[in-house]
Amino acid sequence: MEYKPTIGLEIHAELKTNSKMFCSCKNDPNERHPNVNVCPVCMGHPGVLPVINREAVRKTIKTGLALNCNIPETSKFDRKNYFYPDLPKGYQISHSGGSSLVDFNRAGIPLMELVTEPDLSLAKEARRFAEELQLILRYLGVSDADMEKGQLRVEVNISLSKGQKLGTKVEIKNLNSFRTVERSIDYEIERQTGVLDKGKKVVQETRGWNETKGTTVSQREKEQAHDYRYLPEPDLPTLHLNKKFIQEIKAEIPELPQQRRKRLAQEYNLDEKSIEIFTFNKDLGEYFEKVMSELRNWVKEVDVKEKVGKDEFLKLTKLAVNYIITDLQGLLKSASVLGEDFLITPENFAEFLTLIYKSRISSKIAKTVLKEMFGTGADPSHIIEEKGLTQLTDIGEIEKIIKDVISKNPKPVEDYKKGKENALQFLTGQVMAVTRGRAKPDTVQQLLKKFL
Numbered sequence: 001m002e003y004k005p006t007i008g009l010e011i012h013a014e015l016k017t018n019s020k021m022f023c024s025c026k027n028d029p030n031e032r033h034p035n036v037n038v039c040p041v042c043m044g045h046p047g048v049l050p051v052i053n054r055e056a057v058r059k060t061i062k063t064g065l066a067l068n069c070n071i072p073e074t075s076k077f078d079r080k081n082y083f084y085p086d087l088p089k090g091y092q093i094s095h096s097g098g099s100s101l102v103d104f105n106r107a108g109i110p111l112m113e114l115v116t117e118p119d120l121s122l123a124k125e126a127r128r129f130a131e132e133l134q135l136i137l138r139y140l141g142v143s144d145a146d147m148e149k150g151q152l153r154v155e156v157n158i159s160l161s162k163g164q165k166l167g168t169k170v171e172i173k174n175l176n177s178f179r180t181v182e183r184s185i186d187y188e189i190e191r192q193t194g195v196l197d198k199g200k201k202v203v204q205e206t207r208g209w210n211e212t213k214g215t216t217v218s219q220r221e222k223e224q225a226h227d228y229r230y231l232p233e234p235d236l237p238t239l240h241l242n243k244k245f246i247q248e249i250k251a252e253i254p255e256l257p258q259q260r261r262k263r264l265a266q267e268y269n270l271d272e273k274s275i276e277i278f279t280f281n282k283d284l285g286e287y288f289e290k291v292m293s294e295l296r297n298w299v300k301e302v303d304v305k306e307k308v309g310k311d312e313f314l315k316l317t318k319l320a321v322n323y324i325i326t327d328l329q330g331l332l333k334s335a336s337v338l339g340e341d342f343l344i345t346p347e348n349f350a351e352f353l354t355l356i357y358k359s360r361i362s363s364k365i366a367k368t369v370l371k372e373m374f375g376t377g378a379d380p381s382h383i384i385e386e387k388g389l390t391q392l393t394d395i396g397e398i399e400k401i402i403k404d405v406i407s408k409n410p411k412p413v414e415d416y417k418k419g420k421e422n423a424l425q426f427l428t429g430q431v432m433a434v435t436r437g438r439a440k441p442d443t444v445q446q447l448l449k450k451f452l
């Protein structure tokens with residue numbers, strides 16, 4: 001039988017702040033030594049006084065504003081007292097050699113919770129939502145939102161229904177990859193359909209994801225709000241936010257992924273795939289735009305003499321996209337263009353593209369030049385001068401080489417005359433080798449045909 005799934009998400013993101021939420025201990029997710037960043041406040045000693053982290057509040061408000069949420073003028077703090085079956089002491093323990101190990105470095109790290117309306121109905125939608133949220137958090141600089149490091153966690157609420165009334169909700173906790181978000185929802189839809197089809201009732205509960213089996217597993221029956229024993233926090237005052245403070249934060253919101261996609265499409269006429277690469281990889285996208293701005297300057301300078309029209313400029317844009325996405329990313333591997341080791345300035349990259357555009361270098365030579373630029377940071381004209389890599393455009397010189405290759409390779413020449421096309425490829429290769437890749441293969445082939 002067909003049921004309508006209703007899905008809501010609850011997402012936790014660790015905020016990127018210098019210090020923890022209520023004390024001045026360092027918020028360092030990469031700290032490997034246990035209990036380095038601790039103090040009586042984050043260890044929960046009695047009698048200590050917590051202080052709210054202003055930066056964490058700012059970043060949370062910034063996220064709210066970026067997502068078009070309403071920001072309440074006042075917020076009060078409650079303390080949650082709840083016995084977690086998997087967290088009896090309120091902190092994580094692991095057993096090693098019979099002793100109990102505890103690390104408080106992560107205690108008190110600011111965590112932001114984002115709860116959606118039950119507005120989604122497909123596993124794929126939920127995944128895309130979480131992926132886009134990750135991107136927004138990164139654009140805002142509020143969280144690195146790395147799922148593998150536990151900086152972003154997704155919980156799914158899902159129920160099935162046939163009519164208007166929503167069905168019983170099941171919660172899937174602690175999903176640590178986008179793939180498991182999608183898979184666990186698909187699994188739950190199937191499982192709950194099975195339960196309902198048998199005329200049974202879905203139990204309201206919390207389930208976890210078993211990666212090995214690819215199933216959700218019951219963890220505990222769902223607690224109610226009163227189970228958490230909320231108490232108003234006596235040591236933290238109510239937070240009053242004035243409009244000016246909120247306006248200030250609003251003004252700091254940068255261009256967001258969706259705006260960037262639109263702009264990249266309008267300004268550069270890029271295809272969807274390139275837009276996605278330059279949006280997801282923000283640094284690379286910004287580098288591309290800097291290169292394009294250099295190219296625009298170059299076009300302005302040469303315009304009078306050589307005329308680079310609109311269509312021609314589109315060709316240059318395509319060159320920039322291809323060389324940045326394919327060749328440059330290949331050299332970078334997973335490093336960033338913002339890294340200290342990255343030496344190619346946008347000016348040099350733009351110049352490199354104009355050399356290809358003007359056929360000063362072949363695409364084969366271009367790869368060598370780019371590699372050299374990547375390694376040394378030298379400018380491309382300098383590299384091609386120094387290494388004698390300019391494109392061979394002197395037809396007379398190419399013809400001389402061709403005649404020489406023909407006389408030295410009688411067998412392939414004969415084969416070609418008998419109709420073997422492969423022989424032409426071989427001869428072209430020989431000519432290219434003599435010119436060290438400096439001739440244009442098209443030109444070489446045309447001239448070869450003439451002489452054969």
Ligand SMILES: [Zn+2]
Binds near residue numbers: 025038043
């Ligand atoms: Zn502390």
